[in-house]
Amino acid sequence: MEPEAAKLIGAGIACIALAGAGIGIGTIFGNYLAGALRNPSAAQSQFPNLLLGFALAEATGLFGLVVALILLFVL
Amino acid sequence: MASSGHNGDNHGAGSFPADPMHQFEIKRLIDIDIGGLDISFTNSSLFMFIAVAIISLTTIFSVRKNSIVPNRLQSIVEMSYEFVADMVRQNVGSQGKNYFPFIFTIFMFVLFLNMLGMIPYGFTVTSHIAVTFAMAMLIFIGVTIIGFLKHGLGFFGFFVPKGVPIFMLPLLVIIEVISYFTRPISLSVRLFANMMAGHTMLKVFSGFVILMGFLGGWLPLAVMVAFTGLEILIAFLQAYVFAILTCIYLNDALHMH
Numbered sequence: 059m060e061p062e063a064a065k066l067i068g069a070g071i072a073c074i075a076l077a078g079a080g081i082g083i084g085t086i087f088g089n090y091l092a093g094a095l096r097n098p099s100a101a102q103s104q105f106p107n108l109l110l111g112f113a114l115a116e117a118t119g120l121f122g123l124v125v126a127l128i129l130l131f132v133l
Numbered sequence: 134m135a136s137s138g139h140n141g142d143n144h145g146a147g148s149f150p151a152d153p154m155h156q157f158e159i160k161r162l163i164d165i166d167i168g169g170l171d172i173s174f175t176n177s178s179l180f181m182f183i184a185v186a187i188i189s190l191t192t193i194f195s196v197r198k199n200s201i202v203p204n205r206l207q208s209i210v211e212m213s214y215e216f217v218a219d220m221v222r223q224n225v226g227s228q229g230k231n232y233f234p235f236i237f238t239i240f241m242f243v244l245f246l247n248m249l250g251m252i253p254y255g256f257t258v259t260s261h262i263a264v265t266f267a268m269a270m271l272i273f274i275g276v277t278i279i280g281f282l283k284h285g286l287g288f289f290g291f292f293v294p295k296g297v298p299i300f301m302l303p304l305l306v307i308i309e310v311i312s313y314f315t316r317p318i319s320l321s322v323r324l325f326a327n328m329m330a331g332h333t334m335l336k337v338f339s340g341f342v343i344l345m346g347f348l349g350g351w352l353p354l355a356v357m358v359a360f361t362g363l364e365i366l367i368a369f370l371q372a373y374v375f376a377i378l379t380c381i382y383l384n385d386a387l388h389m390h
Binding site: 106109110112113114116117120121123124127131 | 319322374
């Protein structure tokens with residue numbers, strides 16, 4: 059296989075990490091919504107934790123994207 | 134980014150109207166070279182100066198004429214102060230008061246750099262790993278020094294989790310040490326990757342607007358408007374996360390679990 063082709067395939071595979079980020083963000087927002095509907099008075103105090111969890115989950119997916127970009131543009 | 138020379142080669146990006154990586158290019162505005170050390174004044178430094186100037190000027194001028202009923206500028210500054218003060222109080226506790234100026238500086242600096250990047254033709258300083266890694270490394274080393282000053286050699290006890298069976302301990306200590314040393318990497322890559330991915334995505338969609346022409350281009354344009362709103366949210370959120378993780382690391386160093 060040509061190295062250039064392998065690079066492109068690798069970059070594509072690295073983007074699978076975004077699926078995990080999607081699952082994670084969905085879990086966080088879904089569980090927050092479920093909890094907030096059960097106990098609306100406690101929802102506001104947990105909003106910072108929601109944002110923190112969202113950012114942490116999104117970041118893991120973006121690590122995969124960084125790997126893809128490194129494969130495409132740096133290597 | 135090493136992408137500037139990649140326009141014409143076989144990536145297939147040559148036909149695309151907007152090179153998504155071009156916006157991250159660092160341009161030298163004033164060449165400064167001291168003994169082989171390149172410390173040129175670049176567009177990156179320019180935007181850092183603008184951010185620092187805006188933050189300092191607004192905070193200084195807004196509290197010059199203090200009033201009990203604040204005017205608009207004063208209330209913005211008071212709100213941001215309260216926001217960060219609450220964050221430090223909740224995550225570090227009363228001992229965190231000493232470190233409030235540092236957290237406030239970090240938060241405002243990252244927030245303004247992110248927001249300046251959202252202005253058209255602006256440059257996103259935080260989309261470079263060099264900048265974010267330097268900040269994360271500064272936080273990491275500073276926090277570690279605080280931990281050792283506070284607890285002495287007892288700070289090594291941070292790596293030994295409590296209440297685990299003795300035969301599991303060697304493995305867990307190794308994992309704790311590794312996870313401690315990946316903190317600056319994850320902290321810097323999170324900010325850098327979010328900023329770079331977001332701006333690349335905006336640029337790719339702006340390319341779609343041009344490619345699809347006058348009739349079809351309205352759909353990606355609408356998506357782009359929505360994404361711009363999302364990016365402004367992300368710009369704030371990443372500054373918030375950067376500051377709150379600094380608080381959490383500081384809390385670990387001060388209170389050790």
